[in-house]
Amino acid sequence: MRMYICLQPLRSGFIKGYRPLIGIDGCHLKRAYPGLGKDGNNNIYPIARAIVEVENKDTWCWFLECLKKDLGDVCEGGGWTFMSDRQKDLLEAFELQVPTVEKRYCVRHIWASLKLQFSGSTFKELFWNATRATTLVDFEVAMESIKFLSEDAYVYLDNIPAKHWSRHAFSSDCKSNMLLNNVCETFNAVIRDARDKPILTQMEWIRRYMMKRHNEKWEAIKKMDGKLMSYVTKFFERIERDVRHCIVQVSRGDSYEVELNGKRTCTCYHGS
Missing domain, CATH: 3.30.420 (Nucleotidyltransferase; domain 5)
Incomplete structure (x- = not known):
């Protein structure tokens, strides 16, 4: 059996x-x-x-x-x-x-259920903004926008704890932002x-x-050449342009403050 x-x-x-x-x-x-x-x-x-x-x-x-x-x-x-x-x-x-x-x-399955009642490109964009948000502020902005369009849609998503589907609430132990x-x-x-x-x-x-x-x-x-996997190498190459504009300040020991375009975030994803 x-x-x-x-x-x-x-x-x-x-x-x-x-x-x-x-x-x-x-x-x-x-x-x-x-x-x-x-x-x-x-x-x-x-x-x-x-x-x-x-x-x-x-x-x-x-x-x-x-x-x-x-x-x-x-x-x-x-x-x-x-x-x-x-x-x-x-x-x-x-x-x-x-x-x-x-x-x-x-999150694709969450959206599949959500769009049965709340379809449209605006809902879809706001939903994916909420799932991909890496800070609490960005998540709340997306959720408030959803609430403005539909209270029912907001309640539906709010009843699913964010730690299960939004990047800002993921634990950092896993080292993966997979959605x-x-x-x-x-x-x-x-x-x-x-x-x-x-x-x-x-x-x-x-x-x-x-x-x-x-x-x-x-x-x-x-x-393979080098110590990094090809996927990691390509990822670093994609973000290289942004990294050039980062301002790095040592805090203490192995801790650093990194500023990009006037914004600072912490490793718990709750910074703003």
């Missing part, structure tokens, strides 16, 4: 070197649960997967319990983040199995050809795909 797989090399690699962020989702048609992270180059890193008989709270609890056993104590302490599409059964399973971890909700659960959805799309096969054949197809993919990533990394 159920099968869970977490390969030892993937488990060890994730524990030793990856950011504490796990995306969890289900392929509803064939009921495959994947749990995925991101590697140092911001690529998908599959951790574990399972086949179950039906998607409900019981099977989600079973999957999370198996995942906890494989990851050890990491899910019990602080600093870990799980991202999901906000499925009711999965949220209940989170509270039972991993109550102490930070939970993030895929979308697209790591799982991308993986689900890739394995589409395997999902109509018998379970053992399906699992072997996924295993071989992951082996081939990891080897391609390994060969690419061996050709």
Whole structure:
């Protein structure tokens, strides 16, 4: 009825070197649960997967319990983040199995529900401004604008704690500003050809795909120059122009004040 797989090399690699962020989702048609992270180059890193008989709270609890056993104590302490599409059964399973971890909700799914009642480019722009806000002030400005347009839309969003969907309220432990659960959805799309096969054949197809993919990533990394991943290098190149205009003042020890265009922000994202 159920099968869970977490390969030892993937488990060890994730524990030793990856950011504490796990995306969890289900392929509803064939009921495959994947749990995925991101590697140092911001690529998908599959951790574990399972086949179950039906998607409900019981099977989600079973999957999370198996995942906890494989990851050890990491899910019990602080600093870990799980991202999901906000499925009711999965949220209940989170509270039972991993109550102490930070939970993030895929904002694309929040918008999909919101736009059923409050559509239009203005609502969409303000909603995404609220999700991407890195300071409390910017978040409140976006929310007040939404409230001006519709009290109901404001109440709908206000009932979802900001720590689950707005960057300004995210914990800095995770070291990721990810708003979308697209790591799982991308993986689900890739394995589409395997999902109509018998379970053992399906699992072997996924295993071989992951082996081939990891080897391609390994060969690419061996050709890398310097200490930074290519994604990080490109990111730094994009922000280089802004950095040139920063004014840096030492505070004490390893603490600095950085000013850009007259604005200062702190590492807790609540500065203005």
